[in-house]
Amino acid sequence: MNPEFHTYKNPSLAVDLVVFGYHRQSLSVLLLNRKDAPFKDGWTLPGGFLQMEETLQQVCNRIMRTKIGIENLYLEQLYSFDAPQRDPRGRVISIAHYTLINPERFEIIAGKMANDVQWFPVNQIPELGFDHTEIFRQASQRLKSKILYHPVGFELLDETFTMTELQALYECILDISIDRRNFRRKILDAGFILLTGSKREGLKNRHPDLYKFNKDLKQNSFQLNISSPQ
Amino acid sequence: MNPEFHTYKNPSLAVDLVVFGYHRQSLSVLLLNRKDAPFKDGWTLPGGFLQMEETLQQVCNRIMRTKIGIENLYLEQLYSFDAPQRDPRGRVISIAHYTLINPERFEIIAGKMANDVQWFPVNQIPELGFDHTEIFRQASQRLKSKILYHPVGFELLDETFTMTELQALYECILDISIDRRNFRRKILDAGFILLTGSKREGLKNRHPDLYKFNKDLKQNSFQLNISSPQ
DNA sequence: TCTTCTTTGCGTTATTATGACACAAAGTAA
């Protein structure tokens, strides 16, 4: 190993997470209330430093497990944020990621580092510490773009779901209203969901068609090109 | 400042650059032949470590200046590569970027760290050191996607250009052939180039229409949706 | 049980976007 190699002085490396949760037709983001400086008592995204042996995916899972109590998520790398003054403690490069979870499946707990953990609707995000407002903004934009050509978002639904539920998810994430019949046609033409015969428990007398994600989909890409009525 | 902060042991941080050059209707990538281990005498992407006070953009410019002799580029962040064994010297996270340049405008020189610097056509890239083959592959894919909805690639042309020149660039980057008349219609409908009256010098008796990039374009996004004939 | 309202599945139609291709004018080369 190059002897100079580990004496090379360079910035610290961290990750920050934008955790999206979809529940009762509302899209939220998970925020931590900081117990310590900087930004003590302020809201920030969950994050943490990368340890020597960890991959980015591992550090994201570690943060979710220790700070929030959940892990094993759909995870996507977003962007690296490098402004020199973004962290008052020193030079930190943050590789931001975002995840999607169904809040009903987890019990969120504040880890020992935080006063509180709370879901905030995406249109009611408070001022955030560091450059996390910008990170959140970019994550929202990426999610909106990605859902139009990639079957993201199924992590937020049950294994089987109705067409109405799927449409509500799209309308919520994209923040638009979509014509019910055109949405159905485009989603089915895209071929990434399948009709399933099984009725869902808990729905007594309703029999709307139930669908599930088509995991055998050849190409993992399509073009929804959704637009709203009028 | 947190006293623990700078004693935190974490991976080194580097950038790698995929430098695309377009010249004589051929798309190439700039590669370095390494003078030192690891991968001595092997081809790799240009890259370097991030210094404490540098932004990502600054380190990219420094690498281009010192290793290749050019700077001030169109630059886009691509992705962070974090495989634990990607660098045999130790743990290095690389934040890959890609750039577009017109090779005619620069004289490429091998910096003191490299045996040689050479352009390779994108379909004749040799085996690369580290994980640079994968980085190159992702950069190519990103460039192909991006050019369909964002006016990238104008860095590779002169300030004014003919429709045929612009189409050749698209055909080269996308590696498809496009119907001349449909391409013209879509590009003009997108509204991101303008007709300019000025004739270009050096073209004596030819007067094809000359266009230039519309810098006043409101939204910096469109949808080309180009497809090839037949 | 009867009536009313909502939800859901499955259509149709007018408009627009797209792919394929024709043609003439002007420059180029022989």
Next chain:
DNA sequence: TTACTTTGTGTCATAATAACGCAAAGAAGA
């Protein structure tokens, strides 16, 4: 002068899309 190539500008048949109708089935209320 005569091909040949390049460039600008169309047309047209087809496909994709947005907007919307309608009937069947459940839900809700009397």
